[in-house]
Amino acid sequence: MANYDVKNEVSDKYSLRGRVFQKLREDILSGKYKDHEELKEVAIGEELGVSRTPVREAFRQLELEGLIQIVPNRGAYVTGITAKDVKDIYMIRSLLEGLCAKLATEKISKEQLEEMEENIYLADFHAAKGHLDQMAELDNRFHDILYEACDSKMLEHTLKDYHQYVLRVRQKTLATNTRGRASNDEHRQIMEAIKAKDAEQAQQLANRHMLNAYDNMVQNGLYEIYGEEARQ
């Protein structure tokens, strides 16, 4: 069996296809391409200096991500992310992160638990210093550890997808320093429930953690970035 890189993020960064995919995803999520806008293969290709082939392949991936819709022989149309989408994602994630934490309580390895503790410790440090970028990075990593620790390929895959999806929003959320601290405290509680093998508690805490993150986001009015018409 080939010992290929299991940690390989979906679609490599260094092929043209991968770069086109990442670029387009970023541009759609950031709002550069508006809802229902048509994406033309040659135009995108010329803009990025590549031929149609990698662009087309990226389109096929974006379609499965739900970011564009491809109509045969017609074209590709942007299906942007709306405020309603964000709300729904947090609702879904709330349930699934809870499940994930519950499963992780049984399945987590010693190494993963240690990395979690280290993560939280470090995050305390950066919170005190006001290092927002590092905070965001550590927050990402905390959740990734949790996803990996649940020992479910399916759940991990789904959660990582959603995580990616709302990443842009979430990073702005953490930029409010108080939420950064509160978030890390919640991480600590989750970690300690897992460490104590209290699956029920871990589930509830992870569940709440998501709902809190969403509430905070709403309070700070971060929906603005998606424009008025995205509002439900």
Added chain:
Amino acid sequence: MANYDVKNEVSDKYSLRGRVFQKLREDILSGKYKDHEELKEVAIGEELGVSRTPVREAFRQLELEGLIQIVPNRGAYVTGITAKDVKDIYMIRSLLEGLCAKLATEKISKEQLEEMEENIYLADFHAAKGHLDQMAELDNRFHDILYEACDSKMLEHTLKDYHQYVLRVRQKTLATNTRGRASNDEHRQIMEAIKAKDAEQAQQLANRHMLNAYDNMVQNGLYEIYGEEARQ
């Protein structure tokens, strides 16, 4: 705004790319291609009588579905579905179908509710007659209605993905006539809870419906189809 077909299933059936995608997905899920098997573009292309281009595009989609893993400049390797995956999917679906039913209680349209009632009525008829194919078809449709009725693009998308994923297993499950009837009775209960606007009840029933479906599957030993090594 272009009035493109919103019901368009992911990847059209009639383009070469779409057909290759469907064929490969079917072959992977049915076990024709074993775990870790390498898929070669030219070989697949020759087998299906198409060039590499549609095959490559199908590969990119399969990767995002998690059915294969593409290693840059090396190749595509099958990531089969294991018994553990099926178990995890039902666990996840149990939560999400519950959420979906809860949301649908508020959002369902009169037309959707009527189609549901008709669906259940028809399923009773076919159950009595022992028409297994129609039962399976109606079961699929019941869940699709529910997914559409929750009025959440994100949730609908995720649930449809998972539904597709386990479809092959599920159809065999319904083939046991008693489960077909029981399943339809559960559908009726869910529908009536929605009709009575009892969201909490709808959520619980949908939740249980999934767990029951899984239990039944395990009892009937349907994991066999994935071979011994798939068992956890």
Added chain:
DNA sequence: GATGGTATGATTGTATACAATTATACGTGA
């Protein structure tokens, strides 16, 4: 015999050419 390097073949990555389909513009006839 083991090790390492090079040549060769196989496979994927990308670009481009051509075919099929769809959208648009224009002209004809009522």
Added chain:
DNA sequence: TCACGTATAATTGTATACAATCATACCATC
């Protein structure tokens, strides 16, 4: 003026050619 059909252009769908990368086999060297 409007409806309709046809021609043309634009765009996507597919096939193929070429480039880059990787795996393998073979041979030289120790």
